[in-house]
Amino acid sequence: MTKLNNCSGLDMEPAIAQMLAEAKLLRQQPPYKxxxxxxxxxSLKRFLAGASLDQPKIEGLKRMGGGASKExxxxxxxxxxxxxxxxxxxxxxxxxxxxxxxxxxxAILDIMQGVVPVxxxxxxxxxxxxxxxxxxxxDFIGGVTKPSKSTxxxxxxxxxxxxxxxxxxxxxxxxxxxxMHSVDWRSKNLSCFQAPTADPQQAARWQLNWWTTAWQNxxxxxxxxxxxxxxxxxxNLPAANSEDLVFVHSDYRTGNYLxxxxxCEITAILDWELIHIGDFHEDLAWAAIKSWSTVENNxxxxxxxxxxxxxxxxxxxxxxxxxxxxxxxxxxxxxxxKCVSICLATSVNAARxxxxxxxxxxxxxxxxxxxxxxxxxxxxxxxxxxK
Numbered sequence: 001m002t003k004l005n006n007c008s009g010l011d012m013e014p015a016i017a018q019m020l021a022e023a024k025l026l027r028q029q030p031p032y033k034x035x036x037x038x039x040x041x042x043s044l045k046r047f048l049a050g051a052s053l054d055q056p057k058i059e060g061l062k063r064m065g066g067g068a069s070k071e072x073x074x075x076x077x078x079x080x081x082x083x084x085x086x087x088x089x090x091x092x093x094x095x096x097x098x099x100x101x102x103x104x105x106x107a108i109l110d111i112m113q114g115v116v117p118v119x120x121x122x123x124x125x126x127x128x129x130x131x132x133x134x135x136x137x138x139d140f141i142g143g144v145t146k147p148s149k150s151t152x153x154x155x156x157x158x159x160x161x162x163x164x165x166x167x168x169x170x171x172x173x174x175x176x177x178x179x180m181h182s183v184d185w186r187s188k189n190l191s192c193f194q195a196p197t198a199d200p201q202q203a204a205r206w207q208l209n210w211w212t213t214a215w216q217n218x219x220x221x222x223x224x225x226x227x228x229x230x231x232x233x234x235x236n237l238p239a240a241n242s243e244d245l246v247f248v249h250s251d252y253r254t255g256n257y258l259x260x261x262x263x264c265e266i267t268a269i270l271d272w273e274l275i276h277i278g279d280f281h282e283d284l285a286w287a288a289i290k291s292w293s294t295v296e297n298n299x300x301x302x303x304x305x306x307x308x309x310x311x312x313x314x315x316x317x318x319x320x321x322x323x324x325x326x327x328x329x330x331x332x333x334x335x336x337x338k339c340v341s342i343c344l345a346t347s348v349n350a351a352r353x354x355x356x357x358x359x360x361x362x363x364x365x366x367x368x369x370x371x372x373x374x375x376x377x378x379x380x381x382x383x384x385x386x387k
Contacts, residue, residue, distance in 0.1 A: 015194060016206070020217065026355065027349075029355065044089065051123060056078070072090055073089040088139070089135060090137075093133065093355065094355035095355035101134075104193065104275055109121040116176040117141070121138050122139060142260075147165070169259060169264050180247060185277050193275075197242070197245070203245060208334060225373060232380065238279070238327040244280055245277055249275060250274035251272075253287050280319075281330075284311060284312060284323065286331070289335055342365070348366050
């Protein structure tokens with residue numbers, strides 16, 4: 001792969017800087033041509049023909065719902081006389097709501113096998129040379145992302161649970177977050193990840209530079225609040241000790257896990273595409289963003305499961321780490337800044353250029369962006385970690 005210059009000149013994880021630079025080059029491409037099921041099926045057959053399988057066949061190929069970032073398909077892989085294996089194909093459109101890497105996603109799914117419930121990565125086409133676009137194939141795991149009778153919106157927005165369900169789900173939610181953060185990234189020696197170890201503030205600076213660059217590259221309209229938030233964050237970068245640095249999921253919340261309604265066990269944690277090494281506070285702050293939380297008796301329930309105080313206390317009990325509320329507040333501000341960047345910049349740009357398979361959904365996210373702006377304004381005015 002040709003290495004591109006970090007056009008922003010900012011201190012940033014090299015792999016992320018590379019992805020952002022490559023994404024800018026796609027802007028001049030014509031509208032994205034959505035592949036037909038027949039096209040996808042033929043590409044899969046050619047790809048799997050070289051995978052040392054016994055007479056593989058593709059059956060029942062169909063599109064999966066959801067996915068503002070990736071085209072998603074489900075199919076049965078029939079190999080010789082073996083029982084069919086249910087598989088999921090996640091394939092990049094030309095531009096997405098977020099710029100991510102299938103190589104990093106496949107790597108972290110492999111690392112997390114046996115640590116937390118995740119799909120098993122089976123094959124990946126990191127540069128898209130074989131499947132037409134970068135893609136990842138995993139096994140299929142059953143479950144639901146919200147109560148079957150729920151009328152909530154996409155991807156966990158507005159999902160609410162009854163007390164018994166949230167009490168039950170809260171246990172594995174904390175357990176899996178703690179287990180994920182316990183993985184020693186230092187022992188993995190992965191070239192596709194870099195760690196922010198140059199100084200204590202680099203973890204926060206890398207994330208801030210990632211999302212300010214995405215905003216500057218993609219925003220079609222300016223909002224003074226975003227400049228104000230950036231200035232505040234640059235003036236208040238938190239420090240992270242070495243033990244604070246973990247594999248950060250970066251989208252760990254209700255809506256991004258599957259669970260069994262009968263047992264309330266989490267069957268799979270999804271959407272690992274934003275994975276990076278960073279400060280553990282980032283995942284805690286993200287889980288408590290208002291749009292995928294609920295408010296009961298004027299108290300916010302993080303990811304509709306528990307209060308923010310309880311989230312922090314239970315996490316500390318499970319990990320032995322102390323949650324610093326000032327650091328949590330920084331990552332709450334950064335999380336909302338990131339949401340605005342995704343919804344009002346990158347998503348709008350992808351839809352405007354017709355570079356995505358779900359232009360309507362990406363346009364809808366623009367409306368969500370204004371809600372995130374309002375929450376960001378309220379948080380900055382409040383000046384302390386949300387309770």
